[in-house]
Amino acid sequence: MTQELEEVKQNVIKCTKCDLCKTRTNAVPGKGNFQSEVIFVGEAPGRNEDKNGEPFVGVAGKKLSIALENAGVSRDDIYITNIVKCRPPNNRVPSTVERNTCQDFLKEEISIIKPKIICVLGNTAFKSILGGSEITKFRGKVVRKNNQLYFLTVHPAATIYNQEFVEVLNNDILKLFQIVKELKNNKKVLIDIEYAP
Ligand code: SF4
Numbered sequence: 001m002t003q004e005l006e007e008v009k010q011n012v013i014k015c016t017k018c019d020l021c022k023t024r025t026n027a028v029p030g031k032g033n034f035q036s037e038v039i040f041v042g043e044a045p046g047r048n049e050d051k052n053g054e055p056f057v058g059v060a061g062k063k064l065s066i067a068l069e070n071a072g073v074s075r076d077d078i079y080i081t082n083i084v085k086c087r088p089p090n091n092r093v094p095s096t097v098e099r100n101t102c103q104d105f106l107k108e109e110i111s112i113i114k115p116k117i118i119c120v121l122g123n124t125a126f127k128s129i130l131g132g133s134e135i136t137k138f139r140g141k142v143v144r145k146n147n148q149l150y151f152l153t154v155h156p157a158a159t160i161y162n163q164e165f166v167e168v169l170n171n172d173i174l175k176l177f178q179i180v181k182e183l184k185n186n187k188k189v190l191i192d193i194e195y196a197p
Helices: 002-011 047-052 060-068 096-115 123-130 164-182
Strands: 037-042 079-082 118-119 142-145 148-153
Touching: 002 096, 037 096, 037 123, 037 164, 047 060, 060 164, 079 096, 096 123, 118 123, 118 164, 123 148, 148 164
Parallel strands: 037 079, 037 118, 118 148
Antiparallel strands: 142 148
């Protein structure tokens, strides 16, 4: 891990900028390969993440790991983080205030890692990062905003109760890493949605 990323991690661990610090067990900084071409961004830590202080270590995390393995990618190859770094009580959706208060940490992670593409997992991340909604309508698409590429897919937690989404997530992750391969080879990638600068 770079020194800069380690500093972000330590700042997350001791952060008390919003009320989620009062109910968390552990803050959950991002984790993974700082040289990754892709950053995955989910919503918020859940119970297992809060207990362990690590992102995506619960059932949803296992679902993501399976989708990654299916694409021939190890969890150690990628970097993964969340929109908010502390668990909202009872896993409620983080509020606008909480999301806005926490957003600088994500911006720092992105500016240090400089990923070729950011994989947006689920509606809350879609809304926070791109102002979008109804990710199921837009999943599988590539977005460009301010010269940064994003790839949209469902949150792995959606696959726990809806079997249809297992195949959706697996196929999307396969497509994502095909795009990553093309980007690494300096090939042109088809942009589905372009945000005006
Ligand atoms: Fe700080 Fe983010 Fe945790 Fe709020 S959710 S206390 S802003 S790290």
